[in-house]
Amino acid sequence: MGATYHVVLTGGVGSRLWPLSRKSRPKQYLEIFKNDSLFELAVKRNQKFSDGLIVVGNRNNRNLSIRSLEKLGVDNYYEIVEAIPRNTAPAIAFAAFQVNPDDILVVTPADHIIKAGQFYDKAVSKAIELAKSDNIVTFGVKPTRPETGYGYIESDGQSVLSFREKPNLETAKDFLHKGNFLWNSGMFCFKAGVFLSELQKYEPEVYNNSKEAFEKANDGMLDEELSMQIPSISVDYAVMERSELIKVVNAEFDWSDMGSFEAVYDYFLESGYPVDEYGNMVIGCDKFTAFVGLKNCIFINTDDAILILSKKASQDVKGVYQQLVDKNSPLIQ
Template identity: 60%
Template sequence: MENIKSITHVILTGGVGSRLWPLSRKSRPKQYLDLFDGKSLFEMTFDRNRNIADRVMVVGNIDNCHLSRAVLEKTNTAYIDIIETTPRNTAAAIAFAAFASKSDDILIVTPSDHIIDGMEQYEAAMQEAIEKASKGFIVTFGIVPTKPETGYGYIERKGDDVVSFREKPNQVSARDFIAKGNFLWNSGMFCFKAGVLLEELKAFQPEVYEKSKIAWENSSKGNLDLDLSLAIPSISIDYAVMERSKKIKVVSSQFTWSDLGSFESVYDYLISIGHPVDENGNMVIGTSNYTAFIGMKDTIFVCTDTANLILKKEFSQDVKSLFSELERENSSLLD
């Protein structure tokens, strides 16, 4: 550990959280909602890594950078702010963070909207990842699955070697993965030396590398130019590097993890912290008004000032289609 110059926690805050509409809006995406024990997911993400990393970097966008700033100013934290003018997916976002670092710096990259419990296991996984990253590996974090979840991607592994990355499976494949026992949930968190990641990106996606470099070199105080950003191919880090590099290792961990990507996962989390449900499993989110459910079970009522949503828990993934429909109509309800 002595030879490590700097560990930077890179927080990616780009997502809108379309599956959590109407709670999550473009002006206040899910990672900034104070829904969870009075803190936002963004603040919790920052908190859990403050003892591990000695620098913080936030890669966000023009619409939400002020929300990140408010949280970090409240905690008196100095940080490096990288502001995207247009979303270009995770390969570009991570490339900017790497270009803003020294080659030997170790970056821990996490989304800003995940719930994690079990800090001892989490910190052990981080230390193992930092050790592997210092040897030149790109580390991905796999979570030991607790159920055949269809909302997550999976990592097939042999020891700490990755055999394959799998897209979100259907129910049959998910059960099959669990039965095989060597599949982990793909958490979307990574750890690597900045220079190693950039070398691999350059090898496998030279255009993303070159165009991101140009955009970064022409940025001013972390603000990226719109036209130069639009020239960068929009591709995820998984496709760009993870699924192709020979330097990937996986750290497997038992900490409790959820990406809170749907109302079903929010429902499960809220139940775990004592949020009330009625005897038929119906839940109210967003209002303290008396609400009665008659003839319904496992239904979630989501209340906001300008829009309400009523859904059966198992249809949680369908909220994204509703969001897309409102987007096509250019609805102000998304703002």
């Protein structure tokens, strides 16, 4: 029987959490979750299931990952450093090339908040058992609201009927009413060889070019020129939506992709973080701050920027970030 590895994907920036999240300090490394970062929580949460750790990230994040792992006392792991982001299908392929074909990979993003405990343990254990039978397993989270910021999985028990893109509000309400639609968590479990076989079947160019880049890497550091030859494609498009081996685990653990200040707000509130009588929250500032005539707003303060937003407009922060990108502003660095 092969070994089980935890693969943590840690290449994102987290533009919707600007100004806390920057290129130099993406959201997964912010130590704002009871003195832990999301990256650290992901590593700790999966240690009980894994015989080893594989970290796939970009060169800009490498030192942040190393520092976090040193903090956790983790010094035995595989490191794959992407020269340039090519999306999740190649990233997962690199991890699969790193191990034996019969080894099982539990793949998780580094920037999600998940409540550890029996429900999480049960879901991962179930996924590993399904993966042993050559299934490619995705985790679908039971929705608690008509969320428009997540993709969905239409399911029938463990069978996947379809993958759906982020819906509008009316469609999300319909999904919630039907009861067999799950949030697509972006977490997966499979044998390395099974995944690579399906990737080769459906996206041979991604498979071949990723293999070449991996084989010619220098101590896990991928070459930029070879990396540019790899088509940039998500694992959902490359494999999940096309393979006949897909199974879904209906996960009942609390989950959020922590992709907006609304998610941060909800997590902080549940953790006992203070708000005023109208539900307004201050992050990053100890000064007295008063909200007049406002409800459910968030005030975010950093050394060089202030963001004030309505909680329900959290998804729009990405537009502010893009404006700063267009201006080549130092505030995104």
